[in-house]
Amino acid sequence: MGRDLLDLFSMNKWRCSWSLAATIASVLALVSVVHLVSFPLIPTLNNFKIAQDSCIPANVSAEFPSNRDQEQPAVDFKLQFPADLHGAVVYQGAPWKAEIGHWLAGCDSVIKEVNITEIIGGNNCKNDCSGQGVCNRELGQCRCFHGYSGDGCTEQLQLECNYEGSPDQPFGRWVVSICPTNCDKTRAMCFCGEGTKYPNRPLAETCGFQFIPPSEPDGPKLVNWTQIDQDVFTTNGSKRGWCNVDPADAYSGKAKIKEECDCKYDGLWGRLCEVPVESVCINQCSRHGHCRGGFCQCENARFHPMSVNKVNIVYFQCDNGWYGVDCSMPSVISSITEWPSWLRPARIDIVDDARANGKMINLNAVVAKKRPLIYVYDLPPEFNSLLLEGRHFKLECVNRIYDDKNVTLWTDQLYGAQMALYESLLASPHRTLNGEEADFFFVPVLDSCIITRADDAPHLSMQEHMGLRSSLTLEYYKKAYTHIVEQYPYWNHSSGRDHIWFFSWDEGACYAPKEIWNSMMLVHWGNTNSKHNHSTTAYWADNWDKISSNRRGIHPCFDPDKDLVLPAWKVPDANVLTSKLWARSHEERKTLFYFNGNLGPAYTNGRPEDSRWCRYSMGIRQKLAEEFGSSPNKDGVLGKQHAKDVIVTPERSENYHLALASSVFCGVFPGDGWSGRMEDSILQGCIPVVIQDGIFLPYENMLNYDSFAVRLSEEEIPNLIKILRGFNETEIKFKLENVKKIWQRFVYRDSVLLEAERQKYAFGHVDDWAIEFLKLTEDDVSATLMQILHYKLHNDPWRKQVRHNKQFGLPHQCLVSTS
Template identity: 30%
Template sequence: MQQKHRRRLHQDVENDKHADEVVKQLIARLNASRLAPLPSKPEERCALTRGTWCLQYHLQAPVPRFPPPYFDKPCPNDCNGVGNCNYEHGMCYCPAGWGGPDCSQPRKRPCHHMGQGKKDAGWRNLSAWSHTRCAGVCDDDVAMCYCPADTKYGHREAPPGAKPGAPPEQRGRPLFMCNPNTDADGKKLWWGGTPYNDIFGPEGWCNADKPAFKCPCRLDGLQGELCDEAVEQTCTNQCSGHGECNQGFCKCHAGWYGVDCGLRRAGALPEMGDQWTTKPWIEPTLTHTVATEDPPLTPTRRRPYIYVYDMKSDFGTDLMQYRIEGSHCLYRHFAKGNQSSWVGYNAYGVEPVLHELFLTSEHRTLDPQEADFFYVPINLACYFDLYGWNELPAWPPHTRTVRPFAAALMQRAALRWLNATFPHFARRGGRDHIWLYAHDEGACSAWKGVWPGVMLSHWGRTDFPHASGTGYLNDNYTYTVRNRLYGENDLGDWRNATSWAHPCFDPAKDLVIPVFKDPQHYRRSPYLGAPAAAAPRDLLGFFMGDLRLADPAQDPHCVYSRCTRQTLFKLGQEQGWWAAHRIWINDRTKPPPLPPGAAADYSSLLARSVFCFALLGEGWTARVEDAILHGCIPVVVMDDVQMQFESILDVGRFSVRLAQADMARAPQLLKAIPAERVAEMQAALSRVWFRYRYMGLRMIEDESRRLQRAYQQDAGGKAPRTPGSEYSTSRQDDAFATILQWLYHRIPEVHGTQGSREGAAAAGAGALVEAIGAVSDGAGVAAA
């Protein structure tokens, strides 16, 4: 009996040991599948920052978040049923085609050379080509061209008496960028390139069920060879699920308003107009708006508080509706089957991204009286994309000259509207207003009236006086424009009010921010968990991009990129940099000769390079982000120009500056950097790379998770342990968070309370000196 008892005890012990082992294995497996923890202490999160801006933000005390305010001020004539009423101000916001205080007045954008019946005023009366010249019938709300009504697949408008804004009886097939090279009699036309019968003949595009020739389908919301597959159109935050998207204008459902239909009218029920069940495909594009939570799901908040204007349609949604090219002005769209998709590379993609981020941010306030800053979302970069395609829009009206001139006058018009409509700009002389300049030479030509504000751009040019460095005449902001083009008071030389009045960038009040890159652009980055392409990195130096090789006559004086790209390519070819140093400089279509089977896509090549050259383009370069997001040390070649976040991060810890005069010595200078120093810079990159990418929007975060989890699955469920990979799916301290943290530190200066007790309270900086003093040198916070 005693013996049996001992045996049972022995078995229990063995079972317990076995159970412990199983638990340990489960814990080990679970830990292996988890990303490394994110830094949590302020001094850790502020690694590699310059000055105290980062610590100031993290040391502020959060305060309770309160329910949002509600408004119910009616609008005249209910905005004619076509516009949206802003119930805070009782003001109508109108779609393209409609205007006036109640959206009842026609506001047209005719096609180029349009005559009677919305048709061309005479095919042979004008030989000039234009983007919006129309050989069919024009939708003159937006200047879009379709097959004429007398063809089988022609555009047929809503019948007489239909309610305002009614859709056409038949949209018809598009004729955008598809014009005949002869008339019906075979006489030559100089503004088209397609045989007449291919468009209008019995078997042509406008008449045949299965035409042999097909015009391009480029309008947002249409897909397929015959341009007859309707998909969801693209709007800001997809109208928050509370409206119908019309080429960038949200027509809000009853009870909702705002540019993204994200604001609820007083008394309206929260569930009114929800589309998650009727349009489930929009859910992956919707980002939750924190400021409208009622009751607040996010119980506390931190400053800065940002008020986002709903700008008049002229400066915002009109430009989205006028773009016609479906991929312009967007960072995402809907592909076949309503699959949400990236548009590919949009150089100015930060414009729609920042707008959605500010609208949905926890820092947004709906009360302008408490706002620390005001974001002014005018679509300047979108205007650059569509400028010159049509006589409208234009500032001044019906004029055409260089794009920066028109953009500056558009800014002036927007500023006048702000001052006539709201009291906020005058409160602090515009110092608290934030303006974005995503185009190539940034704020160099900003209208002087907005210059006191915060300028966000990709172009950190610091010299003054300055002149345009672009090789593209239409973007030359120092081009002389005759005074009569102002169309009103003689203002003298327009440059006195723009580029001669201020520098391009003032590091004391402005910020050079990163370019937007969707996660697919850096999909082979080790920071997302991609396995190393080569260990160690086997390319010493790398650059692939536009070198003006295809057409040297395009830039005969070597102006583009200040001739840095062309010069570096020539040096590399003449001195044999690839064979001697493993430095590859070439056109974007020519990858280096790698072993068979080696991945040669752009992301993979960046991930296997030690140094990546950041060379100028027409202005700013996106190659800084390309390098950093792949763990490649950027070699910055742009004299007198700050790189992204250079004024607030210790960029010398993770990048190399190469003077343009020293490009010939690039291999020797790079090889002279000790291996230990290279390793230190690579380690620094892992602690800062996330500040150069934007998260915070649903589609971006979902894509990051998808990529990271795919790599994790390939690795047997083990999460990546590459330094920096802990940020792979996190928005913590990303580019947008960095901008907000920096803005917080500027509150006392912007509000005029710097140095006062009130200013210290506004910045939440009590005992900051002691806190900073307690931070060790090892935390990586460098002195300004």
């Protein structure tokens, strides 16, 4: 799904009379004035009705698409699109399971646009959220900034950095947010504070506390969490200071810096946090707001929000007329010329009477769109923006940060897929603001942020959750469910079966609350629990076995009939793309089988295990190493069947990607839950060898894995190499060719190009990674998901029980038949 790098809208591309344009502008101006001054009597707009075909692009038909589904003679898709010898039907280059491929080839390929009435919000919020929040103009509810709450965001919260103290622990028990001095109680973050030269310089974690000298030479230094280190406030350059150290003096060597102090918080750069940089927000506020640490706002000051200068800064909301987590949703007072591409071109319908109990009413905009249509809930910020804004470590739960030049730095957070997909859906042509027209509903809860931030401040305590991050995360999803049920009508239309939730963490939706299990789960961990029917992580805080069935219910982690495994996030690397390792031939792949990763406690630096919990990797990697280990373990022993062309090692390769691309088969095994080995294999053109019983991998319930992968049972591990040597040249080349055809479906190109567009807008040019991603033309993760949702829209059994009045832009043969 390519993105325009320049705004394509201009008035001279529209076939409108200038008088009509002036009329529209007058109406909008009038509406804006009325809204801003809250005038009690809103004039009628009868004289400003817009003709149905009065304003459309000049380069398309003068008529919007017909909303009549097509009547065409029935076609036998099985005959027209026959399956190959592996049982696959190829569509858009990918080998699909036959039934799915038949429908996609016959129906998704002929989808037409239909007219969709988009609802442009016009509801006001109490006191316009008092300048401390963003008004959701669909509901007329405030989305308050960090540290504020209430209907009009007038209640200031006190988010403490420290737990209650005692004589033995004056700053309370340890927590990530622990602070010896100035706590910003709107966010539970620690700063140097008033009285210092740089009051807004972070004083995070160990920075402000004394250290206990090591008890023996080269021993570790321990932190004394009960004693403030007064030296961090020193003005004496010979002592290791922080809060009063001038950056110029530090860089010239005139002043010393305490080495434990650094810039952990987002939005700052430099050894002394002296460079304000772009923070990470969802879609960077879509050019309609300012990003403050993770929350989109409108800045009314000349300085950056975390400026090291002493300045009072007043924040308002998304730019006037815009709202939503990324400021991408226009209201009735926003400029039509600035509407996002997924709302253009539009025909504006203005109702006869704009009186609505003294409030501005919604506007209707008719837009031609292709289904499936997805409604993205604008949840309260506790489920997204506040989790981003309060991060104590800038790399947590995001897929990018920005350097001192505001250049994008991609992170290797595997969980970054959650943010990538969220941003893509918000900017997708498949997005709709009309819930009654939506085919699916996306509920954006950022579990990767919840997990990484669990217990990092008192207001995120796990004390009531037995110390389990899994339990805290369940609670968040339950609260999101309660919110959408109470505030919106859509859940009850299908008992939530058309809703979509993303669980990105190690064990996916294993701990989804029972109330939402009817919905579709997007995960990286497709454990059906057919064999591994308990928590499989060796990390106790994520274990879900102890969560009560009263909360979790009794459900598997993954249901292949309704859920979907998505690929994990991988860093957009220009060098990897230009090297085209995925295209290497069979002859260039000299290693038969390759696996490089943690092999458990038998090896140096191996993942430790606790007998009270599950074995790491469910013992699969350990069994592999016992048979085929090519590196000696702690006892100096190699695998029983080690071979020259088989590499199974915990020792990281100097060039991991090249090692994968030099191999015919690559191992795909679990770690603590899912791992990113499937993506590594596919992206380097290696045939994946999957060993994890009853656990689905990306798209496995949709694509025909036999066309490009090998799946073996855990019991077959001793025979692994014998089985692989049994594949003939024809079979190997067939699978390698199919890997080449599907690798882009494991890439979040759409999200990457959104960032490229932002960089182009900011700097007038793009980096190498953007140039390489712009060359990619095949379907990516977003396109694949839309194809799957389109199939599910007309083939999920429960849809047959629901009558509808929607138009789908498809031949009748493709439509689900209702009973």
